[in-house]
Amino acid sequence: MEGRQNILLDCGVKLKSKKEEFPLLENSQIKTLDKVILSHAHMDHSGYLPALYASGYRGKVALTKPTRDLIQILLADYLKINAGFAPYDDRDINHLLKNTDLLEFNEFDSKKQIRFQPAGHILGAAITEIFEEKKVIYTGDINIRDSRLVDGAKFSDLEGETLIIESTYGGKHDSHPAAKDSANTFIESIQATLQKNGSVIIPTFATGRGQEVLFILENYMRSGKLEKVPIYIDGMVKKMLKVYRHNAIYLKDEIKRRILTSDDDPFKSPHYQLPKSKDRRDVSEGGKCIIVTTSGMLNGGPVLSYLDNMGMNKKNKLIFTGYQAEGTPGRSLLDGSRILNLDNRKIELDLEIEQARLSGHSDHRELLQVVRAVKGLQKVFIVHGEGEKLIDFKKGIEQQAQKDKKQIEVIIPKVGETFEL
Ligand SMILES: [Zn+2]
Ligand SMILES: [Zn+2]
Numbered sequence: 001m002e003g004r005q006n007i008l009l010d011c012g013v014k015l016k017s018k019k020e021e022f023p024l025l026e027n028s029q030i031k032t033l034d035k036v037i038l039s040h041a042h043m044d045h046s047g048y049l050p051a052l053y054a055s056g057y058r059g060k061v062a063l064t065k066p067t068r069d070l071i072q073i074l075l076a077d078y079l080k081i082n083a084g085f086a087p088y089d090d091r092d093i094n095h096l097l098k099n100t101d102l103l104e105f106n107e108f109d110s111k112k113q114i115r116f117q118p119a120g121h122i123l124g125a126a127i128t129e130i131f132e133e134k135k136v137i138y139t140g141d142i143n144i145r146d147s148r149l150v151d152g153a154k155f156s157d158l159e160g161e162t163l164i165i166e167s168t169y170g171g172k173h174d175s176h177p178a179a180k181d182s183a184n185t186f187i188e189s190i191q192a193t194l195q196k197n198g199s200v201i202i203p204t205f206a207t208g209r210g211q212e213v214l215f216i217l218e219n220y221m222r223s224g225k226l227e228k229v230p231i232y233i234d235g236m237v238k239k240m241l242k243v244y245r246h247n248a249i250y251l252k253d254e255i256k257r258r259i260l261t262s263d264d265d266p267f268k269s270p271h272y273q274l275p276k277s278k279d280r281r282d283v284s285e286g287g288k289c290i291i292v293t294t295s296g297m298l299n300g301g302p303v304l305s306y307l308d309n310m311g312m313n314k315k316n317k318l319i320f321t322g323y324q325a326e327g328t329p330g331r332s333l334l335d336g337s338r339i340l341n342l343d344n345r346k347i348e349l350d351l352e353i354e355q356a357r358l359s360g361h362s363d364h365r366e367l368l369q370v371v372r373a374v375k376g377l378q379k380v381f382i383v384h385g386e387g388e389k390l391i392d393f394k395k396g397i398e399q400q401a402q403k404d405k406k407q408i409e410v411i412i413p414k415v416g417e418t419f420e421l
Helices: 027-031 049-054 065-081 090-098 179-195 209-222 236-246 253-261 303-310 329-334 364-373 388-403
Strands: 007-009 035-037 060-063 100-102 114-118 126-130 136-138 162-166 200-203 231-233 290-293 317-320 339-341 346-348 352-355 379-383 409-411
Touching: 049 065, 049 090, 060 065, 065 090, 065 100, 065 236, 090 100, 162 364, 179 200, 179 209, 179 317, 200 303, 209 231, 209 236, 209 290, 231 236, 290 303, 303 346, 317 329, 329 339, 329 352, 364 388, 379 388, 388 409
Parallel strands: 007 035, 035 060, 060 100, 136 162, 162 379, 200 290, 200 317, 231 290, 317 352, 379 409
Antiparallel strands: 114 126, 126 136, 339 346
16 A cells, blocks of 8 residues: 555564474565564564565664664574574574664654654563554563663553553463562572572573573672572573673663772672583582573573483472463473473473562553553554463453543454454
């Protein structure tokens, strides 16, 4: 249609235990795209972007500078792990990186068509406002609370007819404890294991959660509430910590101040250590410690070596720090299994297993708060959620709208469905 623009919001890969899922995009659709927008660096949002260039897309990708820095490393790593199987190669990644359109928060692009607002969640994460005839707002992954490293989402001034919102914790029973309480419980649990001479393995996402966890540990050790033991940083967490440090200007004022005005740079804690041997025996045989490593849902990464070495010791503990998606090895452990079924082998486990209640996503009530704040809202599309949570959140929005005497249509789109705005 004349004047009509084809804009793609995020383009990721879904990482499951055995097979990845890619977006259902036809080559013909990819070629007619005018613009692509990336909300943040996580692979479930960014992982398929280079494939667009492999399929003939020649336009730009709008993103924030930290997001660009983060995906540069994440995509190269993905290619390395999936050598020969990835739907693109390093030329496509280069193509993408050469075609990025860097946007600062609260600044329009050259066509005055899009604007980003901070989404909390992780470094560089953005809410996208698209200024068309009817305005569309896309939350990406959103966290309205301040975390240890980034400020919460800025959503109170949003205005628009259509909202596309995530629903990871949209279920009616999804309610996060206060940040302080969840950090305290997390630390107490670690402390209990250290007291018994056990070690703690913390699988985590390389980007966002990993850094938050390190800062919690560092803080509590410094204040004396957590025993001072080595904190081993492994996998992509380490590389990403560097990107966080380079982009410190996008972090909370308090962190900036510590880096700029004092000698105690929180990124350079004396407790941080790196493993030395490939099989990580130096860590598992070196006395009690805390290990922060990828991958967060046990899909792969060094965490499996640690579980191999330390998983049968009852004194040790495994603490999940993030959402365990359906179909992942992490989820099966949380659901009670004590055997990790990997592609070519099994790992039996006898250590304690727990889930810490730390989150980079808003909960049910907070998501409703975001919906309520959007002025002039008529339509809500709920995405990025599983099963019942989508339905719970839809009901929540409808009840809230009724209370507020507002007419809001709530839609849970199916894959491949089209809507006229
Ligand atoms: Zn995310
Ligand atoms: Zn996500």
